[in-house]
Amino acid sequence: MGLFRRKKTEYTPVQWKITQKCLDLIFESSKSSFPQEFGALLRVDRVNKTTIIEVVLLPGTISGDSHAIFHLHMLPVDFSVVGTVHSHPSSIARPSEADLDLFSHFGRIHIIVGVTPFGSVSWKAYDYMGHEVSIEII
């Protein structure tokens, strides 16, 4: 972070929302994948286009202990898919270099879930530049 800071441009930040149900599913999937990573895409409601309502598993996505679990050629052209979610078994919900590279190429909102061996989770969301953003839970 900070090394590749771009010039600031004027834009209105989006207030992202996520349903509690969707978030619970993400946490459960992240915990059950431990100590491997869980990865999926985030899909928004077709009417409320800033409300994340479900996760979409990529065909052929394998959980692994490397960070390159998303392959760009597998990402669908689907405008209801707004970003990605994946877990970090390291428990640290901070994007790696590979994550930042992915964020800059695909999607507008990305969630990282930190999972500990004790089953507790923490999560953070980032925009395409890797800046932390808030998501309202509904």
Ligand SMILES: [Zn+2]
């Ligand atoms: Zn990562």
